[in-house]
Amino acid sequence: MKLTIDQIRGLFPVLHQEVHGKPLVYFDNAATTQKPKAVxxxxxxxxxxxxxxxxxxxxxxxxxxxxxxxxxxxxxxxxxxxxxxxxxxxxxxxxxxxxxxxxxxxxxxxxxxxxxxxxxxxxxxxxxxxxxxxxxxxxxxxxxxxxxxxxxxxxxxxxxxxxxxxxxxxxxxxxxxxxxxxxxxxxxxxxxxxxxxxxxxxxxxxxxxxxxxxxxxxxxxxxxxxxxxxxxxxxxxxxxxxxxxxxxxxxxxxxxxxxxxxxxxxxxxxxxxxxxxxxxxxxxxxxxxxxxxxDLGKPSIKAHEDELLSYANELLLPIKGFEPIGTAKEKVSVLSFNITGMHPFDVGQMLDARGIAVRTGHHCTQPLMKRFGIEGTVRASFSVYNSKSEIENLAEGVARIAKIKNK
Structure with a gap:
């Protein structure tokens, strides 16, 4: 089955809402994915x-x-x-x-x-x-x-x-x-x-x-x-x-x-x-x-998610103060990062104000966080119903937050 991103998004009722007056951008898929109407x-x-x-x-x-x-x-x-x-x-x-x-x-x-x-x-x-x-x-x-x-x-x-x-x-x-x-x-x-x-x-x-x-x-x-x-x-x-x-x-x-x-x-x-x-x-x-x-097919899903992860890295890595955590060659569509001098929770709240849902904290991996010498990260995780325009929204939000901190 070949569907456009808009058709896929149309299957998920929860995505069509506003948070704090902004369209919801749901990037917390590693915690739980949203449910299609058929479910x-x-x-x-x-x-x-x-x-x-x-x-x-x-x-x-x-x-x-x-x-x-x-x-x-x-x-x-x-x-x-x-x-x-x-x-x-x-x-x-x-x-x-x-x-x-x-x-x-x-x-x-x-x-x-x-x-x-x-x-x-x-x-x-x-x-x-x-x-x-x-x-x-x-x-x-x-x-x-x-x-x-x-x-x-x-x-x-x-x-x-x-x-x-x-x-x-x-x-x-x-x-x-x-x-x-x-x-x-x-x-x-x-x-x-x-x-x-x-x-x-x-x-x-x-x-x-x-x-x-x-x-x-x-x-x-x-x-x-x-x-x-x-x-x-x-x-x-x-x-x-x-x-x-x-x-x-x-x-x-x-x-x-x-x-x-x-x-x-x-x-x-x-x-x-x-x-x-x-x-x-x-x-x-x-x-x-x-x-x-x-019906969508795992190869199609993975290709789309890999493209989103690559695009997110392309837009976010140049941002001053952006610190990626975990840069393995083989990854699923999870992007963990920090902004220099900011607590992950504060970054998460500021992104939420823009309607962007991310996960912050140690992600139930405290020994792993200790290995990197950090308290936690901001985690954006992408799924098949996410779009490049949402990645651009995330990048813009991160850039604004990093700019505020690094003034």
């Missing part, structure tokens, strides 16, 4: 026509809801190239997916003296669960350093690998800097030592083609709300043979085969990891979001 319509139609619990009902509404819910699981399988839909687990988000692996795979297979490797680029959700596990188990957490441009030092990673390495958990694309990690190379190196690999795909899945079989990752976690879908919904992919060896995450309904006071037997995957009534409406409403991406 909103599907959410409403479920509650108006099909609202029912799934899997256990014998009536028509339950049957319709169940079929639509499981259709999304299959759609996700196709989207990431998994071998079978049973390897697709619905969670609350990337954070819960990572915690699920930590609390099941980690508790069973990682012990005292074992090692887990992450990188300096990680989001807190891919740091804290491993710290908690290491504290509980007596395992060791090791960190891959990065260069001044925000790229991992692969040779240093290779030096960290050993027979003690049980898991490498690494971000595919950095939410704070946009850096795309060489994950296939990382996975191959980790597997050579018998380690499993979890990819944090929260940022990469909306920008890059994903094929989990080609990557050969053991786990991948990501979130619907960064893929034009609803909030409160995530996906954890795992290889069948590993998921079957892992204990359940939560106990309750749906994740069981049979319960007695003497013993409980657990359900097959993926249901073993989906206790209780799931987030039915948001799962069903996720399909139009995935269809939107598939």
């Amino acid at each position: 909103l319509d599907k959410l409403r139609s479920y509650y108006e026509m099909d609202n029912s619990n799934i899997h256990r009902g014998a009536h028509t509404l339950a049957d319709r809801a169940t079929r639509e819910y499981e259709l999304v699981r299959e759609t996700v399988r196709e989207f990431i190239g998994a071998r079978e839909s049973a390897e697709v687990i619905f969670t609350k988000g990337t954070t819960e997916g990572i915690n699920l692996v930590a609390q099941t795979f980690g508790r069973k297979f990682i012990g005292k003296g074992d090692e887990i490797i992450i990188s300096t680029l990680e989001h807190h959700s891919n740091i804290v669960p491993w710290q908690m596990l290491c504290e509980e188990k007596g395992a060791v957490l090791k960190i891959i350093p990065i260069t001044e441009s925000g790229e991992i030092i692969f040779e240093e990673f290779e030096q960290l690998l050993s027979s003690k390495t049980k898991l490498v958990s690494i971000i595919h694309a950095s939410n704070a800097l946009g850096t795309i990690n060489p994950v296939k190379k990382i996975i191959d190196a980790a597997h050579a030592f018998g380690a499993k690999v979890l990819l944090d795909g929260a940022q990469s899945t909306s920008h890059l083609d994903i094929d989990v079989l080609d990557l050969d990752c053991d786990f991948m976690a990501f979130s619907a709300h960064k893929l034009y879908g609803p909030t409160g919904l995530g996906i954890l992919y795992g290889k069948r043979e590993i998921l079957e060896e892992m204990p359940p995450f939560l106990g309750g309904g749906e994740m069981i085969k049979e319960v007695s006071f003497e013993k409980t037997t657990y359900n097959d995957i993926p249901f073993k990891f989906e206790a209780g009534t799931p987030n039915i409406a948001d799962v069903i409403a996720f399909k139009p979001a995935l269809d939107f991406i598939t």
Whole structure:
């Protein structure tokens, strides 16, 4: 499907409003993307026509809801190239997916003296669960350093690998800097030592083609709300043979085969990891979001976003006082920066006064900010519905702010 930028923008109701008397320019896509009308319509139609619990009902509404819910699981399988839909687990988000692996795979297979490797680029959700596990188990957490441009030092990673390495958990694309990690190379190196690999795909899945079989990752976690879908919904992919060896995450309904006071037997995957009534409406409403991406095509989306990032660098780099943070060669459409002598929050507020929505702060990557010796950054992140004229608006705003400070 080929659509003009105006046609694409027309699919997103939220974009057509003013903020502080200015047209909204939404550059906070790394935090959450906006939702096309098809997603909103599907959410409403479920509650108006099909609202029912799934899997256990014998009536028509339950049957319709169940079929639509499981259709999304299959759609996700196709989207990431998994071998079978049973390897697709619905969670609350990337954070819960990572915690699920930590609390099941980690508790069973990682012990005292074992090692887990992450990188300096990680989001807190891919740091804290491993710290908690290491504290509980007596395992060791090791960190891959990065260069001044925000790229991992692969040779240093290779030096960290050993027979003690049980898991490498690494971000595919950095939410704070946009850096795309060489994950296939990382996975191959980790597997050579018998380690499993979890990819944090929260940022990469909306920008890059994903094929989990080609990557050969053991786990991948990501979130619907960064893929034009609803909030409160995530996906954890795992290889069948590993998921079957892992204990359940939560106990309750749906994740069981049979319960007695003497013993409980657990359900097959993926249901073993989906206790209780799931987030039915948001799962069903996720399909139009995935269809939107598939119809546009990831290559077309990436080409447009790459063009926006290149244009933003072209306009912003010459501005006196503009300080880019993270200049990796391979990036998704994230531009982090500071203005000399100004706090990121102040810059964000001044841009908001012009109707421009950006994210400011440490972006849940405090160790990464410490690596660069800063408190935080201003982050402008671009999506398929953003335009070059909006980039020009951002550049004009940054230029005015920098001029005020550097008078």
